Amino acid sequence: MGQLVRHLYRLLIGLACVSMVAAFVIVLLGILARQVTFIDIQGLDAYAGYAIAATLFFALPTALLHGDHIRVTLVLDRLGAKARAVFEWGALIAAQLLSGYLAWYAVRAVWLSYITHDVSPSADATPLWIPQLCMAIGCVAFALAFLDAIVARLRGREWFIAGSGSVAE
Numbered sequence: 122m123g124q125l126v127r128h129l130y131r132l133l134i135g136l137a138c139v140s141m142v143a144a145f146v147i148v149l150l151g152i153l154a155r156q157v158t159f160i161d162i163q164g165l166d167a168y169a170g171y172a173i174a175a176t177l178f179f180a181l182p183t184a185l186l187h188g189d190h191i192r193v194t195l196v197l198d199r200l201g202a203k204a205r206a207v208f209e210w211g212a213l214i215a216a217q218l219l220s221g222y223l224a225w226y227a228v229r230a231v232w233l234s235y236i237t238h239d240v241s242p243s244a245d246a247t248p249l250w251i252p253q254l255c256m257a258i259g260c261v262a263f264a265l266a267f268l269d270a271i272v273a274r275l276r277g278r279e280w281f282i283a284g285s286g287s288v289a290e
Contacts, residue, residue, distance in 0.1 A: 123269070123273075126265065126266075126269050129182075129262060129265070130182045130183045130186060130262070130266070131183075133179045133180070133182060133183065133258070133259065133262055134179065134180060134183040136175070136179045137175070137176045137177075137179035137180040137183075140172045140173075140175040140176040140179060140255070141172070141173075141176045143172040144169050144172035144173045144176060147165055147168050147169040147172060148165075148169050150162065150165060151165040151166065151169065163244035163245060164241075164243055164244045164245025164246075164247070166243065167241055167243040167244070167245045167247065168245060168247075171247070171251075171252035171255070174252065174255065174256060175252070175255035175256075175259075177259070178255055178256045178258070178259025178260065178263075179255065179258070179259050179262075180259075181259050181260070181262065181263040181266070182259075182262045182263050182265065182266035185263065185266050185267070185270075185281075186266060186280070186281065186282055187281075187282050188281050188282065196208070197209065209274075210274070213267065213270055213271050213274065214271070216267045217264065217267040217268060217271060220260070220263050220264040220266075220267050221264045221267075223260050223263070223264070224257070224260040224261045224263065224264040227253070227256050227257040227259075227260040227261070228257045228260075228261065230253050230256075230257070231250050231253045231254050231256075231257045232250075234248070234249040234250040234253055235248075235250040
C-alpha cells in the first residue's frame with residue numbers, strides 16, 4: 122500500500138503544478154484583457170482563486186512528506202528520547218484527528234453544494250462543488266498522509282523525507 126500512496130502523492134503534486142500554471146495563465150489573461158479595453162472576460166478573478174486553492178490543497182500531502190510544513194522542534198529537541206517519542210506520537214495522533222475532521226467537512230461541503238445546486242456569487246456562476254472538490258481531495262489525501270505516517274511509525278521506520286536543510290524548523 123505504501124507504493125500506491127506514494128503514487129497518489131505524485132499524482133496530486135502533478136495536479137498542483139498544473140493548477141499553478143493554470144493560475145498563472147488566468148492571471149496573465151486577465152492582465153492582457155485589461156490592457157485591451159474592449160475585451161471583458163467575466164469571472165477570471167474567481168477562476169484564478171480556484172486554481173490557487175487547488176494548488177494549495179493538492180500539494181498538502183507531498184509538502185508534509187518532505188517536511189515543508191512548519192514543524193516546531195524547539196521543545197522536542199530539549200526532551201529526552203522517551204518524552205520526545207510520547208510528544209511525537211501525541212502530535213501525530215492530534216494531526217490525524219484534525220486532518221480527518223477537516224477532510225470529513227470538506228467532503229460534506231462538496232456534497233451539500235452539489236445537492237443544493239450552490240453557485241459562486243461572482244460573475245462566473247460556477248457550481249461550487251467543482252472547485253470544492255479539489256479542496257476535498259487534498260484534505261482527504263492530507264489525512265491519508267498522516268495515517269501513512271502513523272503506520273510507518275508503528276512499523277518502526279521514519280516516514281518524513283529529510284529536507285535539504287532549507288526548511289525552517
